[in-house]
Amino acid sequence: MSQISRGAGKALDLFDLRADTPGTKNRNHLNNAGAALMPSAVIDAVTGYLNREGEIGGYEAAAEAGPLLEGAYDSLATLVNCARDEIAIAENATIAWQRAFYSFSFGPGDRILTASAEFAANYVAFLQVANRTGVSIEVIPNDASGVLDPDALARMIDDRVRLIAVTWIPTNGGLINPAAAIGRIAQENGILYLLDACQAVGQIPIDVNALGCDILTATGRKFLRAPRGTGFMYMRKSVVENLEPAMIDLYGAPLTAPERYTLRPDARRFETWEKNYSVRLGLRAAVDYALAVGLDRIEERCNHLSSQLREGLRGMRAVSVHDLGAPLASIISFTVSDWDSQDVMADLTNKGINVSVSPPASTPLDAFARNLPPVVRASPHYYNTEEEVDAFLEAIAGMGA
The missing domain is CATH 3.40.640.10 (Type I PLP-dependent aspartate aminotransferase-like (Major domain))
Incomplete structure (x- = not known):
């Protein structure tokens, strides 16, 4: 994992960013909308x-x-x-x-x-x-x-x-x-x-x-x-x-x-x-x-990873993506046919992938208006890798097989 160029200025060094983040050694952490992995400086x-x-x-x-x-x-x-x-x-x-x-x-x-x-x-x-x-x-x-x-x-x-x-x-x-x-x-x-x-x-x-x-x-x-x-x-x-x-x-x-x-x-x-x-x-x-790190570069990296993840999910017949609007943030909400969202999260957890579930009660007006069930929420951050997103998509694809 070498430097990743994201526009003007100094490139993001993904190797260093992940070395600064001990949790990346243990989990594929796609639950940054819940609680992100802290860098060593914070710890x-x-x-x-x-x-x-x-x-x-x-x-x-x-x-x-x-x-x-x-x-x-x-x-x-x-x-x-x-x-x-x-x-x-x-x-x-x-x-x-x-x-x-x-x-x-x-x-x-x-x-x-x-x-x-x-x-x-x-x-x-x-x-x-x-x-x-x-x-x-x-x-x-x-x-x-x-x-x-x-x-x-x-x-x-x-x-x-x-x-x-x-x-x-x-x-x-x-x-x-x-x-x-x-x-x-x-x-x-x-x-x-x-x-x-x-x-x-x-x-x-x-x-x-x-x-x-x-x-x-x-x-x-x-x-x-x-x-x-x-x-x-x-x-x-x-x-x-x-x-x-x-x-x-x-x-x-x-x-x-x-x-x-x-x-x-x-x-x-x-x-x-x-x-x-x-x-x-x-x-x-x-x-x-x-x-x-730079908020402009963080935003660009988040956009890149979330687009990869979202488009991968949209290409799966058994998956429904529930996000609205454009542009979109680095939070992807979805459900898998014939799967309870809590079971999806549990299956991913067993594979070392962290996501969360957003219940209708968290946004009651929107959930009621759209008749939303509990949705799985995946939220990549700039220290995640394309390989981690691919591993997540492979795990979800296996659920719809």
Whole structure:
């Protein structure tokens, strides 16, 4: 495995990338939309810090690693092209999303606009707030290809729309919603725009200014290749300054008098005092690793491998591919005739191939509208090889024989 050229600039060295990824020695890992294999630099950052905590104490290790921990904000800001003061780090993407969403105020007559393929964790939060406040939750129609239709969104806008909240790349397939087009409509109408980028971060380049989003939330464990239990939020400075978190503590809102507190001026008003410092260092290492590889080259490599995998599946009579839209992300959802998806996953696991199953409950509106069963989800990443994709396709072909 030598260098693989993917356009201008330095070529991807697949040999080195896989040498940096211990898990590639053990499995054909095509479950990067679930949790990617961590590079050694990430593993070393986490374990090294934990060892240091054991040697000198938790508070002392945090103080010693202070500059490295602070640097996580700079790395994340570089990743999404914002100021470091617009970044908050969270225990996971759901918590980051909730901290933003539950800080908004809604009332009867207000409207929240969302996507048909919205992630269930977000949608259940919409329902709870609707039950509490009387806000209405409305789904933006899709175009003929199944992608959110910006023109339909534009027609829905009125002065009662308080929030547009959309999942960029859904969890159950390769669909990519037009995040930047949504952002232009939101900005033109002065409407807050909350973008769930869980499956986008680490797979494609992200520029929050080009996207036009006011808030973006994401996880570390998926295509970013960070440890589980990591996530972050970008919040535009003008929004930070005018939004009070639903819950605060002494870190995000220090007491300035016995009966008075002052919110931090930055996005860290959405954080709490106690943190898992080891995985924060792992998150920073993962971001730095992705930046060093180059997000443009990562995206191109992901497109190449996912196209090979998707087209291979489409050529099989016993397989149905359930992805919508174009272009498509590096997540391929499919079913095999006469096979339960859990059994497909189990058979692949026995062959040393990692995939996952996305149940209808993960994207309830889309699954109901399309009558989707549980689908198998394969998600290659840039460190995977063409040979691994071929081995996967051979295993699936054997199921339809």
